[in-house]
Amino acid sequence: MQTGLKLLEVSNKLHHSVTMAEKMTSKQVNITAEQVEALFRPGEAHRDLYASQDIFRAEMQHLFRQCWLYVGHDSQVPNRGDYIATELADQPVLMVRDREEVKVFHNRCPHKGTKLVLDAAGQAGPFFRCPYHAWTFRTDGSLRSIPHPQGYDEERLHESAAGCGLSPVENLVNYRGFIFARLASQGIDFDAFFGGSLSTLDNMIDRSPEGRLSVAGPPLRYMHRCNWKMLVENQTDTCHPMVAHESSAGTVVDLWSRIGGNSKKPMAVEIYAPFLSDYSFYDKMGIRIWPNGHGHTGVTQSIHSNYSEIPGYFDQMIAAYGRERAEAILSESRHNTVFFPNIMVKGPIQSLRLFKPLAADRTLVESWIFRLDGAPDMLLERTAAYNRLINAPTSIVGHDDLEMYERAQEGLSAGGNDWVNMQRDMQADEMNFDGEKVVIGTSELQMRNQFDAWRKFMLESIQNADHKAGAGA
Amino acid sequence: MSGLADMKKKTIRNFLYVEAELLDNEGHESWLDLLTEDFLYWMPLEYGQTDDRLMTSLMHDDKLLLTVRIERLQGDRTFSQKPRSRCHHLLQRPQILSRSKEGITTRTAFHYIETRIDDQMLMAGWAEHQLVAAPKGAAQPLMIRRKTVRLMNPDAAFPNIQLIL
Ligand code: FES
Ligand SMILES: [Fe+2]
Numbered sequence: 001m002q003t004g005l006k007l008l009e010v011s012n013k014l015h016h017s018v019t020m021a022e023k024m025t026s027k028q029v030n031i032t033a034e035q036v037e038a039l040f041r042p043g044e045a046h047r048d049l050y051a052s053q054d055i056f057r058a059e060m061q062h063l064f065r066q067c068w069l070y071v072g073h074d075s076q077v078p079n080r081g082d083y084i085a086t087e088l089a090d091q092p093v094l095m096v097r098d099r100e101e102v103k104v105f106h107n108r109c110p111h112k113g114t115k116l117v118l119d120a121a122g123q124a125g126p127f128f129r130c131p132y133h134a135w136t137f138r139t140d141g142s143l144r145s146i147p148h149p150q151g152y153d154e155e156r157l158h159e160s161a162a163g164c165g166l167s168p169v170e171n172l173v174n175y176r177g178f179i180f181a182r183l184a185s186q187g188i189d190f191d192a193f194f195g196g197s198l199s200t201l202d203n204m205i206d207r208s209p210e211g212r213l214s215v216a217g218p219p220l221r222y223m224h225r226c227n228w229k230m231l232v233e234n235q236t237d238t239c240h241p242m243v244a245h246e247s248s249a250g251t252v253v254d255l256w257s258r259i260g261g262n263s264k265k266p267m268a269v270e271i272y273a274p275f276l277s278d279y280s281f282y283d284k285m286g287i288r289i290w291p292n293g294h295g296h297t298g299v300t301q302s303i304h305s306n307y308s309e310i311p312g313y314f315d316q317m318i319a320a321y322g323r324e325r326a327e328a329i330l331s332e333s334r335h336n337t338v339f340f341p342n343i344m345v346k347g348p349i350q351s352l353r354l355f356k357p358l359a360a361d362r363t364l365v366e367s368w369i370f371r372l373d374g375a376p377d378m379l380l381e382r383t384a385a386y387n388r389l390i391n392a393p394t395s396i397v398g399h400d401d402l403e404m405y406e407r408a409q410e411g412l413s414a415g416g417n418d419w420v421n422m423q424r425d426m427q428a429d430e431m432n433f434d435g436e437k438v439v440i441g442t443s444e445l446q447m448r449n450q451f452d453a454w455r456k457f458m459l460e461s462i463q464n465a466d467h468k469a470g471a472g473a
Numbered sequence: 474m475s476g477l478a479d480m481k482k483k484t485i486r487n488f489l490y491v492e493a494e495l496l497d498n499e500g501h502e503s504w505l506d507l508l509t510e511d512f513l514y515w516m517p518l519e520y521g522q523t524d525d526r527l528m529t530s531l532m533h534d535d536k537l538l539l540t541v542r543i544e545r546l547q548g549d550r551t552f553s554q555k556p557r558s559r560c561h562h563l564l565q566r567p568q569i570l571s572r573s574k575e576g577i578t579t580r581t582a583f584h585y586i587e588t589r590i591d592d593q594m595l596m597a598g599w600a601e602h603q604l605v606a607a608p609k610g611a612a613q614p615l616m617i618r619r620k621t622v623r624l625m626n627p628d629a630a631f632p633n634i635q636l637i638l
Contacts, residue, residue, distance in 0.1 A: 217528035403553035
């Protein structure tokens with residue numbers, strides 16, 4: 001272990017502790033289809049998938065460019081000129097409300113590369129003005145003005161990259177308020193990519209009597225010294241809560257049994273206690289998978305099933321949807337839905353977690369919450385409580401998990417065994433299914449589903465790149 | 474016995490130094506004894522945040538949740554505390570903002586360090602205390618009714634913060 005380095009990193013670790021040089025945004029790595037195939041054996045994944053910075057760069061270059069990534073929610077930019085700054089994989093981008101539409105641009109001045117905006121959110125006015133030489137850009141991205149323009153030959157400028165204005169991320173979909181983008185110009189379309197998994201977003205949005213969500217406040221930001229895939233795998237890892245969270249949920253249950261008596265369980269006890277459910281509970285809760293790496297826990301029931309009712313809410317839902325449909329919407333208690341590669345959504349809690357990959361061993365987790373427009377405040381209060389009790393850097397449940405990820409990240413640098421195991425409930429030919437597939441809730445099928453998609457998108461992209469290189473030669 | 478209105482500034486300040494000392498020396502059980510039953514600990518997520526209910530916070534703990542945190546630190550299977558974290562509060566002299574018969578409000582600027590193995594994290598901010606008189610015969614003259622910890626940078630991406638600021 002590099003002790004000196006670690007100390008230095010920690011004292012400077014706020015915000016992005018990864019320097020741009022480490023991120024190597026523009027450095028290409030050459031990876032072959034054979035190298036990708038060598039990372040897998042049935043039910044086993046090679047440790048380089050988590051530990052190697054070269055594999056990480058290859059993921060940025062191939063995998064993340066092919067997938068539909070979450071940018072933000074349109075409630076964050078209600079008015080013309082409102083913007084947010086975020087990252088899509090290793091690319092800084094900004095999302096802005098142009099006239100009606102939401103647009104996404106690479107967050108880079110076309111002149112010399114300066115990031116146009118740094119604030120997580122702001123209001124640009126009618127145009128962006130670069131702070132370096134005051135070039136200005138309309139909210140549709142076009143170049144508006146350059147000070148002292150006599151120095152430029154107009155024709156030459158128009159032919160240059162700078163003359164084209166901001167570089168757009170062209171492939172965008174606004175799905176009921178959720179903005180997704182695909183960085184690669186060619187590739188799988190939105191509906192084919194997500195397939196049936198969109199039902200989780202639909203269910204979360206339908207929980208609003210108005211069919212609409214809005215982002216409630218800034219996200220929790222939690223730095224993890226581990227690979228992003230460990231976090232994503234953990235979302236459907238139902239064999240860890242009763243073990244890893246014994247320290248937190250177990251203490252809650254134990255303390256409440258000593259002092260609670262017959263009083264009504266406080267919200268925090270209601271949220272923590274179900275983590276301790278036994279294996280048979282998690283077995284029964286079920287896992288559903290969809291193609292392209294998406295899947296969720298909690299098909300029939302989940303740890304979110306038995307929260308107490310919020311007064312007035314059900315009546316509002318009946319008024320909006322009719323009884324039958326309202327009951328159908330609220331009877332779903334999907335636990336964690338993974339939208340491959342790096343999103344997790346909890347419908348009954350109205351939260352979205354984004355696992356932002358920063359380096360092979362560094363991931364920034366952003367946990368966002370939503371208000372159900374038109375629903376009682378009490379629901380948002382529970383959502384906010386859940387977020388801080390489970391997802392905050394100050395959360396005891398978070399401490400349990402992060403400890404395990406970081407131990408795994410350090411452990412994987414050990415030799416002697418190159419493989420990570422995910423064979424639980426593995427079946428022959430299990431990836432051959434149509435539309436969706438439901439299995440026992442303690443299966444590791446969803447983890448294998450993720451790696452299946454990982455392999456597929458990597459290989460497709462590598463083959464396309466080879467093809468282009470061949471055609472160009 | 475004199476009331477809160479004429480309690481010596483030195484007594485009030487000493488109480489806050491004692492609190493920090495307990496937190497820094499694993500005196501957590503005694504620290505819990507300083508909290509009123511309706512105690513609330515709030516650490517906002519946003520600089521200048523005013524809403525502690527409909528927005529996420531870093532912490533919004535009642536006495537029950539703090540007791541959980543403290544019991545968890547000792548647990549046999551609390552692996553994120555194997556090995557243990559340590560902390561250190563460095564306080565500026567507390568300001569007494571207001572006082573009445575019912576209570577005293579103070580603000581204390583602090584630097585806080587939390588360490589574990591090779592990691593050392595430095596945080597800075599201001600702690601606001603609402604203090605009330607302790608019942609007769611208590612070890613300390615005051616009790617804490619509310620503590621609000623405002624970090625300089627609550628919106629930063631933090632690693633684990635495991636102990637109590
Ligand atoms: S870098 Fe933006 S105007 Fe020059
Ligand atoms: Fe967990």
